[in-house]
Amino acid sequence: MQQNSKPVMARIWADRWIYVFLLPTLTLVGAFTIYPVVASIWFSFLDWNGFERAGSFIGLANYNELLADPLFWNAFKNTVVFLVLAVPLRVGLALLLAIILNAHFPLVRVFRTAIFLPVVTTAAIVGVVMRYVLDPTGGPLNIALLNSHILGQPLNFLGSAALALYSAVGIWVWKWLGITLIYWLAALQTIPRDLYEAAELDGAGPWRQFRCITLPLLTPFTLIITLITVIDATNVFDLMLTLTGGGPFYATEVIDIYVYRQAFTSNVPRLGYASAAAIFFGIMFIAVAAVQIIALRRVRSGRHDQ
Amino acid sequence: MSTMSLRRPAGWTILRYVALVALCLVWVYPFLWLVSASLKSPLEVFSKGLNLLPDVPVWENYARAWGQAGFSRYMLNTFFVTIGTVVVVVFHTALSGYVLGRHDFVGRKVIIGILGATLVVPAGLTVIPIVDLTSALGLLNGHWGIILALAGSGQSAAILLYAGYFRGLPRELEEAAFMDGAGFLRIFFYIMLPLAGPVTATVTVLTFLAAWNAFLIPLVFTFGTPELRTLPVGMLAFVGTNETDWSGMAAAATISLLPVIVFFFFVQRYFVEGIAGAVKA
Incomplete structure (x- = not known):
């Protein structure tokens, strides 16, 4: 710290090894994360099909077209519906399960591992496999539901526009519940056990203990776990492309798929237009994330002041 | 909690087991069905x-999936991409994590701020320029393009893991080595990096799983080069042309998932520690 009195250039020279150590990370992150964000903003002002080396500047025309495109708003709506259904379901179900599994009883590790198993598997392959598991004619889920007389006739979970998005929510929660479970278990283990023992001596029942000890102490974790889950829920490309490809009739087309379709699978790629869609949604999303991060900071600094 | 459950009636315990077994069956059944259908x-x-x-x-x-459908090739590609990504990620995140966690220098706060901000950048936002840049660099025709793109995006968590660990090591380590005449490089490679073994294990495991399961980058990088496809990309191509071959699909999926599931069972501890640590920090 005595270096602080030296002039800036002398400090930088003295620390030259530090900058050498940073070079690989700065190069990679610069090329594959920071440059792409900046370039996307630039691309969003271009009319560019990708076959030519560069596009032509058209100002805000892409954005104007975007705001008038019903399929963009459809994708926007699907993403929001997905978030609003899937995030609370995953966070809440995992908390419930964590409270049950945060104890010592026979087989508890087996249960945790079973719930965690889908997490490590490849989302894109799970998406393909689930097409068959949910198939209306030969898929095991429909056979099980028919055999047990829960259903009178098979449900086309992925082929029906009314059902497909909800089926995708279900598969996504099934796939990732285990990781949220681990987050909650880690959070629960930070609560000192003697708090519960003291509460029990005072005659507080399990529900009261949960409401007055567990929930308040979990608040900062709730915010961070929800934030992580929201970020996850906007990155459902792997699962959605392989599960439904955005169909049927765009019923499950989320923003990622919309951008992918415009940029890579339409007859004439529209890289500028796709970038505008990605940027528009990215700004909305970062705004939501920023609100959550500010809330998290508030809660944390509130803790330190007490 | 364990003392509480002792005082609970036996009915509750039985109910809990029934519910948990049913739930776990739902979670595991698709994999059992997959293996069964593959045979x-x-x-x-x-x-x-x-x-x-x-x-x-x-x-x-x-035999059909492995040979005719090309999954032996996809498996080799996936191994190459995964191992390459792990090596590049460990190398660059250990170096930068070390200096960010242990040294104060001009620009440190800016770099940490930028790395933190990249955590919320959606993957769909960066993919078009990544393809454009990789193609301009002439890397779209080999595995290295995929490896660098995977290693260069979304690695802030690994850097922060290393930084946090190095920060916690005692100061005296470096001072003693410095007195003995060891330079910056020597201190890092002979003293600090070996001490960071647990973090290296966690970063290796997390990166291995992320690279093995990666889909968007390998997909858009191999549109014109089917021989470079990784397992998930090959899987999508396989069911696209053989939609009715259920048992072939199941065999191909089993081949693709088995290595990562086996790997997970061996390294479960590091994985769980790594992701649990991310929430506590």
Whole structure:
């Protein structure tokens, strides 16, 4: 710290090894994360099909077209519906399960591992496999539901526009519940056990203990776990492309798929237009994330002041 | 909690077990069905309903997926991409994590701020320029393009893991080595990096799983080069052309998922520690 009195250039020279150590990370992150964000903003002002080396500047025309495109708003709506259904379901179900599994009883590790198993598997392959598991004619889920007389006739979970998005929510929660479970278990283990023992001596029942000890102490974790889950829920490309490809009739087309379709699978790629869609949604999303991060900071600094 | 459960009636305990076993069955069943379908004949998959046992295991499904469908090639590609990504990620995140966690220098706060901000950048936002840049660099025709793109995006968590760990090591370590005349490089490679073994294990495991399971980058990088496809990309291509081959699909999926599931069972501890640590920090 005595270096602080030296002039800036002398400090930088003295620390030259530090900058050498940073070079690989700065190069990679610069090329594959920071440059792409900046370039996307630039691309969003271009009319560019990708076959030519560069596009032509058209100002805000892409954005104007975007705001008038019903399929963009459809994708926007699907993403929001997905978030609003899937995030609370995953966070809440995992908390419930964590409270049950945060104890010592026979087989508890087996249960945790079973719930965690889908997490490590490849989302894109799970998406393909689930097409068959949910198939209306030969898929095991429909056979099980028919055999047990829960259903009178098979449900086309992925082929029906009314059902497909909800089926995708279900598969996504099934796939990732285990990781949220681990987050909650880690959070629960930070609560000192003697708090519960003291509460029990005072005659507080399990529900009261949960409401007055567990929930308040979990608040900062709730915010961070929800934030992580929201970020996850906007990155459902792997699962959605392989599960439904955005169909049927765009019923499950989320923003990622919309951008992918415009940029890579339409007859004439529209890289500028796709970038505008990605940027528009990215700004909305970062705004939501920023609100959550500010809330998290508030809660944390509130803790330190007490 | 354990003392509480002792005083609870036996009915509650039984109910809990029934519920947990049912839930776990739902979680594991798709994988059991997958393995079972991979050993049935295509007709049996339909005719036997929920019966998981095939009359005679049909290993020919695996031969078809491995050979004809090209999954031996996809497997090799996936291994190459995964191992390359792990090596590049450990190398660059250990170096930068060390200096960010342990040294104060001009620009440190800016770099940490930028790395933190990249955590919320959606993957769909960066993919078009990544393809454009990689193609301009002439890297779109080999594995290295995929490896660098995977290693260069979304690695802030690994850097922060290393930084946090190095920060916690005692100061005296470096001071003693410095007194003995060891330079910056020597201190890092001979003293600090070996001490960071647990973090290296966690970063290796997390990166291995992320690279093995990566989909968007390998997909858009291999549009023109089917021979470079990784397993998930090959899987999508396989069912696109063989939609009715259920047992072939199941064999191919089993081949693709088995290595990562086996890997996970061996390294479960590091994985769980790594992701749990991310929330506590």
